[in-house]
Amino acid sequence: MAIDKAPRGPRSRARIVRWIVLATVLTAITVIGYLHQVLAVNKPQGVDALCPFGGLETLASFITSGVLIRKIAMSSLVLLGAVLGTAVVFRRSFCGQLCPLGTLQEGFGAIGRKLMRGKRLTMSKSLDRVARLFKYGVLLGFLSITWATSTLVMRSYDPWVAYMHLTTAEVAEYAFGFGVLAVSMAGSMLYDRFFCKYACPMGAFLGLISRFSLFRIRRNAETCIDCTLCDKACPVNIEVSSADVINSAECINCNECVNACPVKDTLEISTSGGTRLSPVAMTGSVVAIFAAAILLGSITGDFSITKPTLAQESGSAAGQGNGGGEGSFLDTGLIRGSTRWNEITEATGIPAETITDIFGIPADDQSRALKDSTELYSVSPGEARAWVDLWQTDRTAAENYVPGTLLSEDHEE
Ligand code: SF4
Numbered sequence: 001m002a003i004d005k006a007p008r009g010p011r012s013r014a015r016i017v018r019w020i021v022l023a024t025v026l027t028a029i030t031v032i033g034y035l036h037q038v039l040a041v042n043k044p045q046g047v048d049a050l051c052p053f054g055g056l057e058t059l060a061s062f063i064t065s066g067v068l069i070r071k072i073a074m075s076s077l078v079l080l081g082a083v084l085g086t087a088v089v090f091r092r093s094f095c096g097q098l099c100p101l102g103t104l105q106e107g108f109g110a111i112g113r114k115l116m117r118g119k120r121l122t123m124s125k126s127l128d129r130v131a132r133l134f135k136y137g138v139l140l141g142f143l144s145i146t147w148a149t150s151t152l153v154m155r156s157y158d159p160w161v162a163y164m165h166l167t168t169a170e171v172a173e174y175a176f177g178f179g180v181l182a183v184s185m186a187g188s189m190l191y192d193r194f195f196c197k198y199a200c201p202m203g204a205f206l207g208l209i210s211r212f213s214l215f216r217i218r219r220n221a222e223t224c225i226d227c228t229l230c231d232k233a234c235p236v237n238i239e240v241s242s243a244d245v246i247n248s249a250e251c252i253n254c255n256e257c258v259n260a261c262p263v264k265d266t267l268e269i270s271t272s273g274g275t276r277l278s279p280v281a282m283t284g285s286v287v288a289i290f291a292a293a294i295l296l297g298s299i300t301g302d303f304s305i306t307k308p309t310l311a312q313e314s315g316s317a318a319g320q321g322n323g324g325g326e327g328s329f330l331d332t333g334l335i336r337g338s339t340r341w342n343e344i345t346e347a348t349g350i351p352a353e354t355i356t357d358i359f360g361i362p363a364d365d366q367s368r369a370l371k372d373s374t375e376l377y378s379v380s381p382g383e384a385r386a387w388v389d390l391w392q393t394d395r396t397a398a399e400n401y402v403p404g405t406l407l408s409e410d411h412e413e
């Protein structure tokens with residue numbers, strides 16, 4: 001069934017501010033994802049290390065053993081803290097005010113609305129109610145397996161991971177995620193916030209927390225004229241016009257209902273004690289909470305946009321000054337497909353000339369990632385890792401090593 005959506009409401013300034021924030025976050029994270037694919041030096045962190053859900057995925061491992069699961073950095077935990085901070089105060093405001101995947105869905109939703117002349121599709125209420133439970137299954141399923149195995153099992157299915165690898169040469173690796181991304185965007189052209197409503201585990205998690213949040217949207221029934229513009233404006237189909245307080249875990253705190261309401265002060269963002277905020281002030285507060293968490297994380301060294309080098313990772317894994325160079329012992333489990341040869345030199349003190357002598361890789365080509373050396377120099381990341389192990393335990397054997405004789409399972413990133 002198709003329904004008409006609300007026309008633009010009286011608070012277009014709040015809408016513009018929200019859209020500027022959403023577009024800025026989406027642009028910034030897209031650029032970071034692109035630079036992660038193309039830069040060799042000062043490379044930004046990968047998508048997993050800059051995703052608050054990554055913080056949730058690594059939480060069990062971090063709490064029980066102090067170790068982050070592979071591909072996750074402390075930055076994810078800082079972002080998780082920021083999201084939790086916004087959720088405690090403003091419910092699912094991360095979804096409605098910041099989330100870049102939400103912004104993409106709203107963009108595709110706008111295209112769908114243009115094509116369908118302002119109309120949107122709705123599901124039958126019973127089917128919709130059941131379908132919305134799916135995201136809780138996604139949360140429970142992926143989180144319990146991730147916590148039990150300390151592996152990012154959701155990665156291959158994650159549409160956001162796929163989006164952040166749009167420019168990678170290894171598209172096939174993210175094929176399933178691209179499929180989920182395509183279905184989510186096509187779905188959003190017909191149904192607002194399709195992925196948020198039915199499949200997002202982060203949204204499901206924040207929905208559970210939102211039960212305890214401070215601010216909610218409240219309706220003043222005395223001044224309400226029952227025009228139902230708020231219902232039509234709501235992307236997640238909440239019947240705002242018949243509620244006194246929006247308690248639904250589905251509310252993404254986009255404030256579109258407040259912005260659409262034609263009667264002043266009839267819909268407001270407030271606490272049970274009567275503290276009120278305008279939609280613009282709420283957007284500003286959400287941004288401020290996020291900025292404060294990132295600033296604090298940067299000061300303590302727990303948040304970094306840039307990927308640490310192998311020597312830095314090795315130093316922090318050892319918990320003290322094992323920061324690389326001759327005599328440093330490197331945990332070779334930190335060597336990945338994306339590690340560069342010159343990072344190995346920096347972290348272990350293995351001379352560049354030795355790498356040239358053994359594997360035939362010229363010194364000026366050692367800024368190449370291990371995974372990119374496989375085809376050119378016939379040395380896989382697994383062999384490189386095994387050889388570094390040998391160097392650290394039997395220097396003479398490593399110096400006389402014959403390439404191709406030490407093979408171990410590859411470890412790509
Ligand atoms: S109830 Fe209002 S704030 Fe919540 S999702 Fe709907 S329009 Fe957005």
Ligand code: SF4
Pocket residue numbers: 219223224225226227228229230231240241260261262263266267
């Ligand atoms: S709350 Fe506002 S938008 Fe919703 S029905 Fe009442 S007057 Fe209309």
